[in-house]
Amino acid sequence: MSQKVVVIYSGGMDSFTVLNKALQQGHEVSALSFNYGQRHVKELDVAAKVCAELGVPHKVVDITAINTLLAGSSLTDDIEIPEGHYQEQSMQSTVVPNRNMILLSLAIGYAVSEQASAVYYGAHSGDHAIYPDCRPEFVRQMNVVSQLANYEPVAVVAPYLEDDKNEILADGIRMGLDYEKTWTCYNGRDKACGKCGACIERLEAFAANGLNDPLPYE
Known part of the structure; x- marks a missing residue:
């Protein structure tokens, strides 16, 4: 059944797949x-281009404040991005404190204002080991809270959670998607580094x- 939904879209391959799945x-x-x-932040330029091509309404919200x-995340602070697989202890430095709870809360508010019935985001099982806010119990509880927090219940949906x-x-x-239209690398350089956890998992x-990854690597 068709619904009005908000997709949290980073520009990465997971949220790109979620966006297209919802469409x-x-x-x-x-x-x-x-x-x-x-x-x-390069991922946001990629996201904007994809939404323009698809004709999808797209908002980019500056919450840098x-x-x-x-503090303390290598994704936002002056801390070197670790190399290696997500399973390695060093990758914990890429955790941004409470990120998904913050982003989901904002997206839920936007969904209420847009009279949308759900917020979709790209949590998946590969994130469970390192990111607490991508684990099934977090998603389940956010879904419960989201449907209590407003007069208009909004579901929190993670299609690839398992x-x-x-x-x-x-x-x-299978959906015929072109992953050249995504950006995954945690280093925002011209080419993907091929060494950070995000690149390694993608490769x-x-x-x-x-398949061969269509993105260029250093």
Whole structure:
């Protein structure tokens, strides 16, 4: 059944797949992106281009002021981006304190104002080990709170919550998606580094699906 939904869209491959999945399901989609001071702000330019191509209404909200409160993440502070797989302890430095609760809260408010019935975001099983706000129990409880917080209940939906990056990519390939239109690397340079956790997981997903990643790497 078609619904009006808000998709939190970072410009990365997970949220790109979620955005297109919602569209292919026949939903009326509004995309919402956040500038929270991330090094890889390049992803927002990628998101804007995709939404323009798809004709999807797109808002980019500047919330960089919150970084005066949230310190200690290598994604936003002057801390070197760690190299290696997400399973490694060093990758905990990429956690932005309470990020998804903040972003979901803002997106839920936007959904209420737009009379949308759900907020979609790209949490998946590969994030469970390192990001507490992508775990199933967090999503379930945010869904409960979201439907209590306003007179108009808004569902929190993570379509790939139990799937890994390999499965997300496989679903996107089935949908005919072009992943050259995404940005994943935590270093916001001209080319992807190929060494940070985000790049490694992405490259593993393409390899698992017998494909070459269309993005250029350093």
